[in-house]
Amino acid sequence: MVKVDFKDLDLEETRAWVEKIGLETYRAKQIRRWIFGRQAESFEEMTNISKELRKYLKSFFMISQLKIAKTEISLDGTRKFLFELQDGNVIESVLIPERDHYTACISSQVGCAMGCRFCLTGRQGLARNLKSSEIINQVVQIRQTMDHPDELTNVVFMGMGEPLANYEAVKRAVKNMISPDALNFSRRRVTLSTCGLAPEIERLGRELPINLAVSLNAADDKTRSLLMPINRRYPLKKLTETLKRFPLPRGGRVTFEYVLIEDVNDRLSDAENLAKLLKNIKAKINLIPFNLCNGTPFKTPDEGSILAFQDKLVRKNLTVTIRRSKGSDISAACGQLRSCWMS
Numbered sequence: 001m002v003k004v005d006f007k008d009l010d011l012e013e014t015r016a017w018v019e020k021i022g023l024e025t026y027r028a029k030q031i032r033r034w035i036f037g038r039q040a041e042s043f044e045e046m047t048n049i050s051k052e053l054r055k056y057l058k059s060f061f062m063i064s065q066l067k068i069a070k071t072e073i074s075l076d077g078t079r080k081f082l083f084e085l086q087d088g089n090v091i092e093s094v095l096i097p098e099r100d101h102y103t104a105c106i107s108s109q110v111g112c113a114m115g116c117r118f119c120l121t122g123r124q125g126l127a128r129n130l131k132s133s134e135i136i137n138q139v140v141q142i143r144q145t146m147d148h149p150d151e152l153t154n155v156v157f158m159g160m161g162e163p164l165a166n167y168e169a170v171k172r173a174v175k176n177m178i179s180p181d182a183l184n185f186s187r188r189r190v191t192l193s194t195c196g197l198a199p200e201i202e203r204l205g206r207e208l209p210i211n212l213a214v215s216l217n218a219a220d221d222k223t224r225s226l227l228m229p230i231n232r233r234y235p236l237k238k239l240t241e242t243l244k245r246f247p248l249p250r251g252g253r254v255t256f257e258y259v260l261i262e263d264v265n266d267r268l269s270d271a272e273n274l275a276k277l278l279k280n281i282k283a284k285i286n287l288i289p290f291n292l293c294n295g296t297p298f299k300t301p302d303e304g305s306i307l308a309f310q311d312k313l314v315r316k317n318l319t320v321t322i323r324r325s326k327g328s329d330i331s332a333a334c335g336q337l338r339s340c341w342m343s
């Protein structure tokens with residue numbers, strides 16, 4: 001019999017399972033507190049559950065873990081983790097030190113099918129979706145390596161893959177991140193970044209409103225379609241109309257990521273178009289200077305152009321930050337994840 005992985009279940013599903021094998025409903029939360037709260041790796045650790053019951057549970061269920069195949073530490077403290085999955089595939093996650101907390105940047109797929117021209121993960125193509133357990137285990141296991149696990153307060157889906165193309169698994173993993181009986185993150189500190197799958201953005205807004213980031217990267221359809229093929233399916237008008245309806249908390253905003261690429265989208269006229277496009281959206285903009293990746297024709301703009309682009313937007317009253325990539329010495333920066341360490 002194939003055993004069910006507790007890390008693949010949300011609270012309701014865990015309840016349904018424990019009831020199905022004849023146990024009281026409260027056992028669901030009890031088990032989840034062990035697994036997510038105290039990071040139990042085996043049933044033996046669950047000391048407030050009798051030996052017989054532990055044995056019984058073990059006959060139906062398992063608690064999965066990923067194999068940490070390699071870790072690398074950057075000069076700036078960023079840590080990159082290479083996780084090996086059961087089937088031998090590998091994914092990457094990054095732990096980023098911020099001023100007063102840590103952020104885990106996690107993957108949702110092995111590779112990505114979206115084919116954005118500037119992104120190494122995109123060039124690799126899609127191998128497969130991750131299971132919920134493989135998504136949540138990145139957070140659980142990164143946290144286990146930390147001296148002060150409480151300092152991990154933020155999670156961003158900005159690693160490998162398009163999270164909304166793996167909707168069900170991502171949703172279940174997010175539920176376990178924010179559930180008080182599981183990892184108990186604040187839902188506003190879990191950010192999903194998407195290339196712009198409009199119907200799934202709509203669905204996320206209805207079912208599980210968390211913090212949203214959109215990889216925009218261009219403010220006109222011609223340039224965006226060139227960089228991001230998904231734009232042909234969901235062009236800017238459709239995307240921005242969907243985003244206007246996305247439920248935000250009071251004072252909340254959608255983050256727009258904009259990878260600045262020399263002579264492609266970094267002109268001042270691009271900044272003007274961007275300001276126009278975002279006019280009626282509660283937005284903040286995150287400029288990401290293009291991180292060099294071999295095999296693409298693109299270049300990083302010089303510092304002067306980056307600052308001029310930012311300045312133009314600031315003058316239009318937009319909130320704009322520049323993301324100074326961390327971990328680039330260990331290829332942990334945005335767009336550099338691709339799991340090729342093994343080769």
Ligand code: SAH
Nearest residue numbers: 119158161162193194215257290291334335
């Ligand atoms: N698929 C989702 C989540 C991955 S996030 C998405 O695209 O939003 C990856 C982020 O890194 C995206 O914002 C993308 O625009 C950015 N990125 C990709 N390649 C990059 C590169 N070479 N330099 C800088 N940023 C890059």
Ligand code: SF4
Nearest residue numbers: 112114116119122195
């Ligand atoms: Fe996929 Fe995002 Fe990379 Fe595009 S930018 S290929 S959607 S991971």
